[in-house]
Amino acid sequence: MQITEVFTPPQVIQVSDLAHEIWREYYPAIIGHEQVEYMLENFQSPKAILSQINEGYRYFLLSY
Numbered sequence: 629m630q631i632t633e634v635f636t637p638p639q640v641i642q643v644s645d646l647a648h649e650i651w652r653e654y655y656p657a658i659i660g661h662e663q664v665e666y667m668l669e670n671f672q673s674p675k676a677i678l679s680q681i682n683e684g685y686r687y688f689l690l691s692y
Contacts, residue, residue: 634687640677643687647672 634643648668655664670676677687 630691632689632691634677634681634689637674637678639689640674640681640687642689644672644674644677 632639634640651664651668651672655667659667671680681687
């Protein structure tokens with residue numbers, strides 16, 4: 629397994645894409661579609677992720 633810290637725009641987009649796929653698959657039944665879309669836009673969009681990284685958050689990608 630390889631663990632890669634996310635820094636580059638393509639990596640940020642990959643994380644955002646994964647978040648969108650996962651959230652839309654599993655969370656609407658729990659919190660509803662509107663809340664899922666709100667969370668994705670405000671916390672898991674590429675812009676939000678870049679902002680979080682600039683604030684000191686760390687994201688990682690795992691690959692085999």
